[in-house]
Amino acid sequence: MNHFADLHLHTKYSDGLLTPEQIFVKSQAAGFSAISIVDHDTVKGCFIANSIKHKYPLEFINGIELSCFENNKEYHILGYFIDIGNKALNNHITEYTHQRYIRAEKILKKLNRLGIIINIYELIEIADEAPLTRPHIAHLLVSKGYASNFKDAFTNFLGEGRPAYENKPVFPVSKAIKMINRAGGVAVIAHPANSIAPEVLYNFIDQGLDGIEVVHPLHDDNLKKYYHSIASQYLLLETGGSDYHGTRDFDDSNFGKFVVPYSTILSIKRRINL
Numbered sequence: 001m002n003h004f005a006d007l008h009l010h011t012k013y014s015d016g017l018l019t020p021e022q023i024f025v026k027s028q029a030a031g032f033s034a035i036s037i038v039d040h041d042t043v044k045g046c047f048i049a050n051s052i053k054h055k056y057p058l059e060f061i062n063g064i065e066l067s068c069f070e071n072n073k074e075y076h077i078l079g080y081f082i083d084i085g086n087k088a089l090n091n092h093i094t095e096y097t098h099q100r101y102i103r104a105e106k107i108l109k110k111l112n113r114l115g116i117i118i119n120i121y122e123l124i125e126i127a128d129e130a131p132l133t134r135p136h137i138a139h140l141l142v143s144k145g146y147a148s149n150f151k152d153a154f155t156n157f158l159g160e161g162r163p164a165y166e167n168k169p170v171f172p173v174s175k176a177i178k179m180i181n182r183a184g185g186v187a188v189i190a191h192p193a194n195s196i197a198p199e200v201l202y203n204f205i206d207q208g209l210d211g212i213e214v215v216h217p218l219h220d221d222n223l224k225k226y227y228h229s230i231a232s233q234y235l236l237l238e239t240g241g242s243d244y245h246g247t248r249d250f251d252d253s254n255f256g257k258f259v260v261p262y263s264t265i266l267s268i269k270r271r272i273n274l
Contacts, residue, residue, distance in 0.1 A: 004259040005034035008241025014039035015135040017246030020049040030256045034059035043084040066176040069168040077176040082185035097131045099169040104132040110164040174207040186210040215240020
């Protein structure tokens with residue numbers, strides 16, 4: 001065991017490929033000492049992970065990646081050590097899942113107007129038990145021959161400003177931070193290099209952000225140093241992980257390369273008095 005952790009893993013219960021058990025097997029083979037599943041807007045994978053974690057020599061940390069949308073921009077807030085049974089959190093998940101369904105219907109209508117016929121039942125089948133997301137729609141676009149790969153599907157149809165793009169429901173970052181904190185967890189901004197301007201990041205810090213995801217495939221050494229300096233200045237937690245989905249060409253090559261030392265987890269535990 002190498003005493004490193006990957007704190008950004010996705011399963012089939014959002015937009016990933018693997019089951020929680022497969023994530024455990026893969027993480028054990030990589031020698032991790034701890035992992036966190038942070039599926040988008042659902043804790044279903046965490047419930048399953050908790051039921052099987054006793055079989056593996058890994059510490060499992062409950063997590064989530066909440067989707068936020070404000071001022072026509074999308075942001076993601078990671079929550080760690082959350083109470084996955086928290087009523088307010090689960091009420092939000094239920095409502096947001098419904099809003100995702102409505103959004104998916106709107107996207108499909110836009111695609112239909114472009115001559116691309118995908119019905120909602122096909123989407124539900126491909127999503128299995130996960131909330132409906134654009135990657136699920138992208139999968140259908142590729143399988144039906146309307147796009148050559150996921151990147152092509154987003155570039156031509158699903159990405160911001162493209163013909164079938166539909167905004168997510170408004171959910172401010174400040175509400176996500178409070179929701180995670182009230183569920184007993186810490187709130188961390190995910191992959192800030194992904195279109196988050198410095199002034200916006202400082203605003204989130206003012207709103208009570210607990211940490212920054214410093215280690216991520218989008219962050220080169222210079223960006224890691226930059227976000228580390230901000231975290232140090234504002235006494236924020238520093239987290240990281242591979243953002244593994246298993247659906248992209250680079251996922252397996254990234255797995256095991258984007259990790260944090262176990263001391264990261266100890267820092268989080270101290271912050272919330274565990």
